Amino acid sequence: MRILGIPTVADRVAQTAVKLLLEPKIDPLFHPNSYGYRPGRSAHDAIAIVRREVGIMTGLWNLISKVSLITSTMIYSCVHSRNTVKFHGFFYF
Numbered sequence: 001m002r003i004l005g006i007p008t009v010a011d012r013v014a015q016t017a018v019k020l021l022l023e024p025k026i027d028p029l030f031h032p033n034s035y036g037y038r039p040g041r042s043a044h045d046a047i048a049i050v051r052r053e054v055g056i057m058t059g060l061w062n063l064i065s066k067v068s069l070i071t072s073t074m075i076y077s078c079v080h081s082r083n084t085v086k087f088h089g090f091f092y093f
Helices: 009-029 043-079
Strands: 085-087 090-092
Touching: none
Parallel strands: none
Antiparallel strands: 085 090
C-alpha cells in the first residue's frame, strides 16, 4: 500500500493522457483573461496585464481630474469677475 498524495508512474501517465485529450476542447471555453492553470500563462502574465490596465485607467482619471479642475477654475473666475479673465496665458471672455 502506498501513501496517499504520491502519484505512481501509472497515475502520472493516465493524468497526462486525459490532459492531452481534454485540454484542446476545454481551453477555448475559458475567458481570454483567465490565467489559472492554463498552458503558456502564468501568474506573472496576469500581474503584468493588471498593471497595464491600471496604468491606463490611472492616466485617464488624471486627465479627467485635470480637465475638471481647469473648467471649474474657469467658471469660478468668470462668475466672480466682470473683467476679462486671464488663465494660463490665454484670454477667456
